[in-house]
Amino acid sequence: MPDMTVVELSRLQFALTALYHFLFVPLTLGLSFLVAIMESVYVMTGRDIWRRMTLFWGTLFGINFAMGVATGIVMEFQFGMNWSYYSHYVGDIFGAPLAIEGLMAFFLEATFIGLFFFGWDKLSKVQHLVVTWLVALGSNFSALWILIANGWMQYPVGATFNPDTMRMEISDFAAVLFNPVAQAKFVHTVSAGYVCGAMFVMAISAWYLLRGRHVHFAKRSMAVAASFGLAASLSVVVLGDESGYVAGENQKMKLAVIEAMWETEPAPAGFTPFALPDQARQRNDYAVHIPWVMGLIGTRSLDTQMPGIKELVQRAEGRIRNGQIAFAALQDLRADRSDEAARQTFQAHWGDMGYGLLLKRYRQDIGNATDAEIAKAAMDTVPRVAPLFWLFRAMAGLGFYFIVFFALAFWYATTHTLDRRRWFLRLAFFSLALPWVAIEAGWIIAEYGRQPWIIDGVLPTFFAASGLKLYEVVLSLIGFVVIYSTLAVIDVYLLRKVILKGPTELAGGHQPHQSGVPLAGKAV
Known part of the structure; x- marks a missing residue:
């Protein structure tokens, strides 16, 4: 078993790089569709302002896309570097969606993004519009396959453990593909990305309106973002409820911890x-309790019981004891592959072997574990309650804030009074970072809430790490921090440069004189 300090530093490294990478993914998802919508209006109307909107927001999308690619590719190398046993154990399953993502989605997106930037004078309007929509679809296909892989880690279906190869292998690819957890995560995640893109457009456009710059451009951009953001924010809450329901079906401990139940x-x-x-x-020192509500949300029924943390720990103890039986049978099979009695015993109990492996943290000969060690291993199945409890409430609270915010934005946009509501423009500008706060909180809830598992119920996190030396992990962690910090500075510099130049200078044209006079009566 690897040194626990190495394991914790490896976890920290992956968490930091994933959180940083996830700054770019949601904005890519949101901006890609907003840009496609703007260019669709340009093709239908032929008005040049919509072309300039497409170019401007498309340039910001391109900067963000490049940073996302750079951070995403580097992040994936950690599977082989820090988590080599994980890669060996589930590579046949986890690697398939990643390979398909690269071939089907990433190449599609990367190929057509070049045509988007350099094909304006070489393609017809309709042809270029098709390219833009393909870029948007490629972004979402990329997210789909990544979340299929991640969803399998949350709920490992369609796979079995082969005692002869000592690896997990796919038994039903359709089950992996249509994993209910993966599907719920996908629609919830992309909707959150749409909210992020809409808020980004709202905030930058509000900044222009507050300074009386690019007024026509900013008002039209805000009108598109307001309607898109309202639909997306409503979807996030509805689909988040579905994601929570699926977690209640398949990850009962995570849901119990989130509710501090x-x-x-x-x-x-x-x-x-x-x-x-x-x-x-193992209690709440103080709590405000609303009867029935969680049962209705979590089970969608009046008579389905939701188990509490203590009951789930007791269940874990039973599964750990079954895991001891499976592990002992596996050792017999490795000694004699023709031992049919051992094979049958293993097949009957292999689903709990991951729980047995939790004992490896306390002793190597897990078959001789004491009751106290089994109790400790069972308690390890409980993640930290307070962080998950409060992060979920912060995320949910922001979700409802976005609905109210975009509803107001939509109303002001349809009544052509956006630039008269300076308080709202300031609110829009200072709300810029909030979607990222909600999204990163959601990622932490999903991943930290799965602990102590790297694959829920199958492989403990500490068991999946590489046998690296401490100095190797420390050096790589420092290297990632330096590289990613440099990329962050470059990203902010480029985005700021483009935003300060504005859409007119970027398009190489001259914008008609615009004042701060409201555009009431003019068509958006």
């Missing part, structure tokens, strides 16, 4: 909007 309650369970969780004592 220590005890199993009679159905339907109550909802706790505020609490002070005390993990050491």
